[in-house]
Amino acid sequence: MWSRAVVVPASRRADAVWLGCAVVGALIFGPTAMHPSDLTQLALHDPGTGVVLGVTWLLLFVPTARVIVRPQAAYLASLPGDPRAAWLVGALALIVLQLPWLALWVLGEGALGAAIVLATTLVVAGLARWQPPRLRPTFPAWRRPGPALRAIHRRALGRRAGDALVRGAGLAVLAGAAAGLMVRNNHATGEPAGVLAASVMAILLMPAQIGPALVTLAVHRDTAWLAAASGIPRGARITALTHAVIAVHLAATAIAIAAAMVIAGANPWFVPVALGTSLGTGLGEARAMLVHETSPTVAARVVIGAIVSAVIAVVCLAVLGASGAGASLAIGAAALLVAR
């Protein structure tokens, strides 16, 4: 029962992390590339690399660990049963669900690697149990419904999507790392490097952006009756939703660009091409939310919409080069206007 109530939801959260790690792992540890020990040795002997690697893993896994160490199914504890069994299942899940991290360190360092994973697991558990102090809320005197709704979307992201944003930041680092590696391994420079990096980011940032997007969608749906009865214009609702989606897209892309530049070196094409593409995919995702907002399968349709937006962006970049970012942005804007 505990496994079904706690471990299964946690494993669902870990899916996107495993997927991101698999993609980056394939690039880093491909047949002609590095061995896990090359990376673990680098992490052990270069403090900077070690810290970046460790912090990225914490960003990726702490949101999953929170489901295990602070389960919503706490009522199960009131049922008769041995609490040690639940504790054991939780501890095992905490280690097994870190499979990519475990595989990296055990393949790289053997017993020492296993010990390092155990030590980081304790850090993960501690961070997952920690609850940040609740800040005293502020109540700005909103004068118009549009800014009020946009502020409410931002507050919803902070309150409801905290875990998704933390995990998304980790996934954005992985996406940027993958983009940087693609650029470096293909010896790309200048505009082609920007186009290649933006294409990789458009696809790999999707798992980072979907979690917060679903929270934004839930807020949009939950405020529907309040907006209808209060006379909030549909345009203001669309603007607020798009504002929230775009903010997450741009933040994730900024993190990914920084990670790509660390690996592939600074490139002036990264920023405009990746940000333009990100705006286009964000507008496409917002369009999918608006078109399907009353559908009972809206979450699945939004995921499909995000995939379609990313594919369109990649095709634009492949056909038009850096100008494809502008084309992707124009297509996204047109799609959103049609949805209105």
Add this chain to the structure above:
Amino acid sequence: MTLVVDAVSVRRGGRVVIDGVTLEVAAGEVVGVVGKNGCGKSTLLLAIAGVIAPRAGRITIADAAVWGSHRERLRARRALGYCPEAADPPGFLLGGELWGLVAATRGCAPPDAALRDALGLDELREVPIERMSLGQRRRACLGAAFLGPPALLVLDEPDNGLDVRRLVALVALIRAHAAAGRACLCASHDAALLDQLGARRFAMA
């Protein structure tokens, strides 16, 4: 007339829930909508509140069509305060944020001291709606509905979950609202509440 409902029909879930309903509420009047479960009381109130569009008929609040042009819709909704049966605004909102949002849409000030005191809103200001009890959620939504104050209050089972003290305060608020020349439409199964409000009954079949 503050509210005119003229031959309104509403379809929900593939069936006609209300068919050809006509109702008028004058300024200073309290009208109680009564009827058996499932007769369409909440659906009628949702259509008046501008949440569900009727398939036929016309609804006006303070001479503005609820389902008319953009300008009229806005004017009708600014004259309306609505408290739904479920009292279910987004759960992550704090009470104070709900009132802030509604005040921004209606272009009015947040709850004044008298309203805060009557409904006990101060203790709900920093509480997320999802952590409130049913009665507390109801009070938060009633606080939002009374903001302005609006020309027409539309309240769906407003006494659900309220304790005796707050119920007395609610009756006083609605009576004062009507005495000031504003109107109230209230769906309720509680005949005693409607008697205390001096409400004219509108029975739905």
